[in-house]
Amino acid sequence: MDERQSLPEEPQRNEWVAILVRTLVAVLVLGGGYYFAAQYLGGRVPNGTQVEGIDIGGLSPEDARATLDDRLDDMATEPVTIDVEGDTVQIAPEDAGLALDLDTTLAGITGVSYDPSVLWDRVVNEGQDLPLEVTVDRADLEKAVQGVAQDVAIEPTEGEVWLNMGEVKSTESADGRELDVPATSDAVEAVWPQTTKVDGVVTATKPQLAQAEIDRFVGEVAGPAVAGPITVEVDGEKSEISTKQIARLLTITEGDDHTLSLDFDAEGVLEIVSGQLEEATVSPQNAGVVLDGGSPVVTSARVGQVVDEKALLEEVNKAIKKEGEHRVAKVGTTEVEPDITDKDAAAWDFSQMATFRSTFPGGASNADRTENIRVGLGHLNGTVVMPGDSFSLSNELAPITHERGYVDAGVISGGRLVKGIGGGLSQVSTTVLNTAWNAGVQLDEFHPHSYYIERYPVGKEATIAVGQLDNRWTNDTDTPVVIQTWIEGSDIVMTFWGDKKYDVDTVTGQRTNYVQPDVKTDDSENCLPQSPQQGFTITVTRILSQSGSEADRQSYTTTYHPSDQVTCTG
Structure with a gap:
């Protein structure tokens, strides 16, 4: 058998080309699919991805954001409740600078990658829980x-x-609270938006007067101070200050450092002690002057024997801190000279400085007016004005009430004569003014009537309205001025006793600028008939001289309104 015929045949060249082409095609197909898979997966949120339990896997970034924006809206807008020891308040996230940051939350979760392991994870991974990111405007949060x-x-x-009532009473101090804004803002920022109820952080605010100070003061100072009466012994004579009196004499004072202390009413202590120890104490008495038998008589001064105030307060302050029988204050008396001594009074020189008479209308029709004059003069008679002191007619006559003896009579009001309490006292005022004028004392204030009344010295007359118009003068001499006054027939008689410094001359000018009165009728029940009187202007000058030389000159210009003729028809 031929061995060469049994060996396989080598592939032909064309077959190798086909295999190469098929392989290349497969590679291209697989590569294209890989590319498109990478592109697809890179544009989608990985499967299983969640934000606050919301599944956004497989969604595009735009769809994922829209989904989160919709599903988290309640979370983003729910009010934040701040609990402060059971009291709650709320703040709105939009007002407090609190907002969801979805862009940062989704940042980097998508993106194309050709790494096989990344692609594989995106296909088979169960996903992840993304933390929800937020933005906080700290200034707005703290402001809210x-x-x-x-x-x-x-x-x-x-x-x-x-x-x-002799006992110590007290109420307790207690801490307040205030919200610690930075710390509470930290608490909100730490848990929002997952938790919308946070415990507010508070700090205690302290009262200015600490309870410890109240306890100290009550226990160590105020309580012992009223624990019992205090016996005061003055030159062997005893008196007692009761616990109720002690309580009335004490004043509780809170200092700038908010500590409490007790202050004694020094005058009150002396008043109590002096009232109970009449034999041991005698008040000093100034030399004075009184009317006796129609002329001034000097009264003697008296040296006083009074408790040493400083020593008494020191001893009482010591006794108040003690207990039982040891609460005793022993003091002596000291002599007190009067402010005005007999030696001072010896220099006084009394004579009649001036006397003035003023005639008033009498008869039954003027009985009420006459009664007011009598009552007013009764309050003035015997009045003493010491050197340098000022006299006020309002102070001497007031109050103008029925209880003081005054009655209703004619008075000028609004340029008309009407009924009013105290009518007629203007004649007393005019008498005072003219006596002071002629006595040469310093004139401080007087007010002429609105229209002229013929029985009065023109330009030298004065009305009176307590609280509004006064009649005042000052004793500018070195001797007291004593007022003596009485009614003689239909005359007011007034004399000033003292030491006259100046000779007095009066110059009365001409009447000018006449104004004619009107004629009126009045049917009212309180109408009083009135005679006509022209209005005019006049100047009166007082000239004071001493030893033949002019010392002072003062002019007073008065404009009188016309007095209408009034006929009563009612």
Whole structure:
């Protein structure tokens, strides 16, 4: 057998070319599929991927974002509740700078890769849970928290301590609270949006007056202060300050450092002690002057024996801290000279400085007016104006009430004569003015009537309206001025006793600028008939001289309104 005929035949060249072509085609097909698979898988979220439990595997990035945006809308907009020890407030995420960041959440989850292992993982992997990313505008967050902080804040309670009926009373101080805005903002930022209820962080706000200070003061100071009466012994004579009196005399003071202390009413202590120890204490008495038998008589001064105030307060402050029988304050008395001594009074020189008479209308029709004059003069008679002091007619006559003895009579109101309480006191005021004018004392204030009344000195007359118009002068001499006044027939008589410094001259000018009155009728029940009187302007000058030389000159110009003729028809 021929061995060459049994060997296989070598493939022909064309067959090798076909195999090569088929192989190349297969490679191209597989490569194209691999390419397209890589492109497809790279444009899809890997299977099994979740965000906050929402499956977005296999979705395009655009669809995944839209899905998350829709499904997480409630989470992104639900108000954040801040709980502060049981009190709650809410803030809106959109107002607090809180927002979901879906772009960052999905960043890098897709992308083309030709790495076989990456492609294989994308096909067979069960996926992953992506963390939900957020953005926080810290300034807006703190602003929103600050906006609700006041709603949960509690002001601290300031305790008080007071004394009542001899006992110490108090209320407690208590801490307040306020929201710690930065720390609470941290708490919100740490859990949002997975958690929308957080515990607010608070800080305690302290009262200015600490409870410890109240306890100290009550226990160590105020309580012992009213624990019992205090015996005061002055030169062997005893008196007692009761616990109720002690409580009334004490004032609780809170210092700038918010500590409490007790202050004693020094005058109150002396008043109580002086009232109970009349034999041991005598008040000083100034030398004075009174009317006696129609002329001024000097009264003697008296040296006082009074408790040493400083020593008394020191001893009482010591006794108040003690207990039982040891609560005793022993002090002596000291002599107190009067402010005005007999030596001072010896320099006084009394004579009649000036006397003035003012005639008033009498009769039954003017009885009420006359009664007001009598009552007013009664309040003035014997009045003493010390050197340098000022006299106020309003102060001496007031209050103008029925209880003081005044009655209703004619008064000028709005340029008309009407009924009013105290009618007639303007004649008393005019008498005071003219006596002071002629006595040469310093004139401070007077107000003429609105229209001229013929029985008064023109330009030298004065009305009075307590609280509005006064009649004042000052004693500018070195001797007291004593007012003596009475009614003689239909005259007011007034004398100033004292030491006259100046001679007085009066120059009365001409009447000018006349204005004619109107004629009116009045049917009202309180109408009073009124005679006509022209209006005019006049100037009166007072000239003060001393030893023949002019010392002062003062002019007073008055414009009187016309007084209408009024006929009552009612």
